[in-house]
Amino acid sequence: MAGIVGWGCHMPRHRVKVEEIAKVWGADAQAYKKGLNVQEKSVPAPDTDTITLSVTAARRAVARAGVDPAAIGACYVGSESHPYAVKPSGTTVAEVLGATPECRCADFEFACKAGTEAMTVALRLVDAGEVTYALGIGADTSQGAPGDALEYTASAGAAAFLMGADNLVAECEHTYSYMTDTADFWRREYQYYPQHAGRFTGEPAYFKHVLGCAKGILDKAGLKPEDFAYCVFHQPNGKFPATVAKKLGFKKEQWEQGLLCPLLGNTYSGSSPMGLTAILDVVKPGDRILHVSYGSGAGSDGFVFRCTDRIAEVQKLAPQTRELLEGERFYLQYGEYAKFRGKIIMNVKGA
Amino acid sequence: MRDVAIIGVGANPKWGELWGRSLRDIFVEAALAAMDDAGVDRIDSMYVGCMSSGLFAGQEHIGSLLADYLGQRHLPATRIETACASGGVAVKMAALEVASGHADVVLAGGVEKMTDVGGADATYALGTAADAEYECYHGATFPGLYAMIARAHMDRYGTTAEMLAQVAVKNHDNGALNPMAQYPFKITAERVLNSIMIADPLHILDCSPITDGAAAAVLCPLETAKKLTKKQPVKVAGFGQATDAIQLAQREDMTWLESTAQAAARAYEMAGVEAKDIDLFEVHDCFTIAELVVMESLGLVGKGEGGKATLEGRTARDGDIPVNASGGLKSKGHPVGATGVAQVMEVVKQLRGEAGDRQIKDAKRGLTQNMGGSGGSSVVHILEVA
Amino acid sequence: MPSASYTREIPQRYRLEAGKCSSCGKIYYPPRLVCVCGGRDFETVALSDTGKVVTYTIIRVGPSDFVEEVPYGLGIVEVDGGVRLMAQLVDVPLDDIKTGMPVRLEFRKIYQEGEAGIICYGHKAVPA
Numbered sequence: 001m002a003g004i005v006g007w008g009c010h011m012p013r014h015r016v017k018v019e020e021i022a023k024v025w026g027a028d029a030q031a032y033k034k035g036l037n038v039q040e041k042s043v044p045a046p047d048t049d050t051i052t053l054s055v056t057a058a059r060r061a062v063a064r065a066g067v068d069p070a071a072i073g074a075c076y077v078g079s080e081s082h083p084y085a086v087k088p089s090g091t092t093v094a095e096v097l098g099a100t101p102e103c104r105c106a107d108f109e110f111a112c113k114a115g116t117e118a119m120t121v122a123l124r125l126v127d128a129g130e131v132t133y134a135l136g137i138g139a140d141t142s143q144g145a146p147g148d149a150l151e152y153t154a155s156a157g158a159a160a161f162l163m164g165a166d167n168l169v170a171e172c173e174h175t176y177s178y179m180t181d182t183a184d185f186w187r188r189e190y191q192y193y194p195q196h197a198g199r200f201t202g203e204p205a206y207f208k209h210v211l212g213c214a215k216g217i218l219d220k221a222g223l224k225p226e227d228f229a230y231c232v233f234h235q236p237n238g239k240f241p242a243t244v245a246k247k248l249g250f251k252k253e254q255w256e257q258g259l260l261c262p263l264l265g266n267t268y269s270g271s272s273p274m275g276l277t278a279i280l281d282v283v284k285p286g287d288r289i290l291h292v293s294y295g296s297g298a299g300s301d302g303f304v305f306r307c308t309d310r311i312a313e314v315q316k317l318a319p320q321t322r323e324l325l326e327g328e329r330f331y332l333q334y335g336e337y338a339k340f341r342g343k344i345i346m347n348v349k350g351a
Numbered sequence: 352m353r354d355v356a357i358i359g360v361g362a363n364p365k366w367g368e369l370w371g372r373s374l375r376d377i378f379v380e381a382a383l384a385a386m387d388d389a390g391v392d393r394i395d396s397m398y399v400g401c402m403s404s405g406l407f408a409g410q411e412h413i414g415s416l417l418a419d420y421l422g423q424r425h426l427p428a429t430r431i432e433t434a435c436a437s438g439g440v441a442v443k444m445a446a447l448e449v450a451s452g453h454a455d456v457v458l459a460g461g462v463e464k465m466t467d468v469g470g471a472d473a474t475y476a477l478g479t480a481a482d483a484e485y486e487c488y489h490g491a492t493f494p495g496l497y498a499m500i501a502r503a504h505m506d507r508y509g510t511t512a513e514m515l516a517q518v519a520v521k522n523h524d525n526g527a528l529n530p531m532a533q534y535p536f537k538i539t540a541e542r543v544l545n546s547i548m549i550a551d552p553l554h555i556l557d558c559s560p561i562t563d564g565a566a567a568a569v570l571c572p573l574e575t576a577k578k579l580t581k582k583q584p585v586k587v588a589g590f591g592q593a594t595d596a597i598q599l600a601q602r603e604d605m606t607w608l609e610s611t612a613q614a615a616a617r618a619y620e621m622a623g624v625e626a627k628d629i630d631l632f633e634v635h636d637c638f639t640i641a642e643l644v645v646m647e648s649l650g651l652v653g654k655g656e657g658g659k660a661t662l663e664g665r666t667a668r669d670g671d672i673p674v675n676a677s678g679g680l681k682s683k684g685h686p687v688g689a690t691g692v693a694q695v696m697e698v699v700k701q702l703r704g705e706a707g708d709r710q711i712k713d714a715k716r717g718l719t720q721n722m723g724g725s726g727g728s729s730v731v732h733i734l735e736v737a
Numbered sequence: 738m739p740s741a742s743y744t745r746e747i748p749q750r751y752r753l754e755a756g757k758c759s760s761c762g763k764i765y766y767p768p769r770l771v772c773v774c775g776g777r778d779f780e781t782v783a784l785s786d787t788g789k790v791v792t793y794t795i796i797r798v799g800p801s802d803f804v805e806e807v808p809y810g811l812g813i814v815e816v817d818g819g820v821r822l823m824a825q826l827v828d829v830p831l832d833d834i835k836t837g838m839p840v841r842l843e844f845r846k847i848y849q850e851g852e853a854g855i856i857c858y859g860h861k862a863v864p865a
């Protein structure tokens with residue numbers, strides 16, 4: 001079966017701390033930090049969007065894969081923050097890489113699960129023999145309404161996976177998807193910020209689908225938690241994925257490497273895929289990884305990856321996810337953050 | 352080719368933010384002043400230097416417009432554009448037309464009406480003199496480009512912010528004596544260094560201002576000059592023009608203006624003189640650093656020595672190489688298309704002994720250097736008492 | 738309507754494609770049709786994405802499309818191989834920008850044609 005031949009991650013260097021946001025809204029920072037298990041989140045500068053994050057992540061994936069970009073036959077970006085309402089993000093990414101013109105492209109959107117759907121389609125196009133390599137990218141510069149609980153986590157980042165049939169670093173042994181129509185989180189056309197259904201986003205939404213998907217793929221594969229070196233789940237906060245992991249019977253050493261949310265926030269479509277990159281950075285040949293995403297609306301995609309001998313050769317060929325997460329960071333005050341995120345009302349040009 | 356003389360010069364009386372005056376108003380004022388100065392009421396041809404009437408005033412095709420408003424309808428009239436060197440090149444084209452025998456009395460004018468747009472739009476309009484796709488695209492501004500030249504000059508030669516400030520101080524000392532100057536007052540180095548930063552290391556008082564202004568000169572064959580005017584004719588002894596890569600990044604040496612060096616070499620050769628034979632210099636100090644690099648590229652001082660020479664007072668009116676006795680672009684103002692013509696006007700007045708309180712004693716020969724972009728174009732004239 | 742001019746610069750802006758003169762080997766960024774040596778045959782080569790700052794400034798008063806970006810670092814970067822190009826200097830405190838600083842070119846949004854127009858991308862330099 002097809003699998004990953006290269007992976008790459010990218011995130012902004014700017015951060016805002018939970019305390020800085022809580023201060024503005026008179027909220028209890030400690031309660032949020034404890035309740036959400038999040039300390040700070042990444043913030044995209046005005047020159048950073050889903051396309052630029054995707055490009056850098058994709059370049060790193062191609063660098064690890066060491067393949068001719070012209071052989072990339074599909075480029076799929078999954079995001080809920082595509083810079084254009086109409087005009088694909090993927091065309092720019094493919095053009096930068098040099099994958100055009102023989103390349104398939106369309107953007108994906110499914111709340112936080114768009115990235116894993118892009119990965120699945122990329123994998124299956126390769127399996128079908130349609131293309132030699134295909135890129136599946138999850139990226140977002142996600143927005144949370146000012147003052148809303150989401151503002152403490154909505155962040156920015158991207159993960160890119162170049163899928164192929166040979167020279168694999170991780171074979172995809174199984175995929176599985178679990179999906180219902182559930183109105184837990186949405187954004188209507190022309191609205192700046194998404195809305196959510198409060199506590200309804202938990203049990204009937206996140207947990208039902210993530211657990212349903214995880215159990216489904218384990219059954220399908222005939223595998224148990226102890227068959228995995230690592231697991232990673234969608235990270236709307238730092239608490240939910242740990243709860244899921246424990247319910248499924250995973251141990252801390254299996255899930256903590258992929259849990260980025262406490263320092264990164266929720267990068268929506270980039271969330272669990274970025275966690276997967278952090279795992280790929282450190283896995284050993286032969287290790288198995290369980291990856292389950294979640295997107296409101298609602299559904300989860302599951303993947304079982306098994307790493308090959310080649311992975312050790314490519315882990316250092318591009319910046320590693322935890323280096324980016326824990327490296328040099330620039331902390332913003334709320335005013336700067338508001339400016340960066342376009343939350344300040346400006347004059348219309350020419351007015 | 353015939354020898355060429357300048358027999359009249361003029362400008363609109365006061366440069367600055369002329370809210371009540373239009374592009375055509377200020378040009379016609381300047382042209383009439385030059386024609387009155389020359390004592391002529393007809394001209395055979397006209398060149399107008401103007402960088403960007405399109406972006407500043409929404410008006411192109413100003414040759415036709417200005418000839419008509421000057422009362423010279425049907426005149427051959429041509430706009431010249433070489434960014435901020437447009438005025439200087441207009442003078443060169445007028446001189447060539449007279450020299451060729453194609454026309455006898457030719458007006459060289461320059462004009463820029465800059466204050467009808469806001470600051471950001473003016474910055475954008477001026478920026479179009481740089482490479483639009485590979486400099487402006489990345490947010491370059493003219494202060495920014497000259498700031499990068501300044502940084503490189505500081506890194507290589509140890510030029511300091513104090514040296515740059517002294518250029519502004521000296522030019523304001525001169526401009527304080529020039530009635531047409533936009534900012535005719537003295538400033539101190541401390542004030543320059545404490546003024547707000549525009550593009551590090553350039554403060555706002557290192558920069559020439561946004562100015563509405565126009566200037567004009569009337570040229571004719573030297574042999575008929577004395578018949579046309581009672582004033583001292585000034586001979587156009589030499590001129591030269593040259594270009595360089597428009598992109599700063601593509602210059603061989605960012606601390607040197609090769610276009611200026613080559614334009615000057617041609618002018619010196621045509622006039623048969625060297626820098627040391629010249630009594631005063633009007634140069635393109637759009638930013639303080641520009642004056643230093645221009646002085647070096649003209650050969651007035653050695654490479655990297657412009658700042659030291661300025662601190663020593665050598666470029667003051669009583670120094671051995673007086674630079675910008677008019678106040679320069681810095682104090683007099685910089686209506687970009689008019690600047691090169693106004694430099695010629697200053698030298699003509701100095702050579703005629705009409706420069707009032709800022710008169711350079713016994714000035715017999717002067718040089719103007721006018722520059723476009725970050726040095727992509729340069730034009731040099733050498734004028735002397737006929 | 739900037740779409741046409743934007744689209745035709747994509748190879749240079751997105752992939753840092755330059756033209757190398759087949760006669761003398763000089764590399765031009767952006768590519769040209771004729772070399773100073775007179776050569777008219779060029780090979781397309783991609784510039785290195787790493788280099789160093791050779792001069793810089795901090796723009797504090799920006800042109801119309803950049804007024805909300807100020808202050809920003811702007812410099813000339815000499816990429817490995819010697820070609821120089823202009824780029825903004827980002828992801829670095831302004832006071833830390835220095836001549837000679839090693840940098841890497843990263844894909845970024847440069848500006849946009851207003852809220853409703855096209856988004857213009859290219860490269861900026863970040864600390865290497």
Ligand SMILES: [Zn+2]
Pocket residue numbers: 758759760761762763772773774775776
């Ligand atoms: Zn060549």
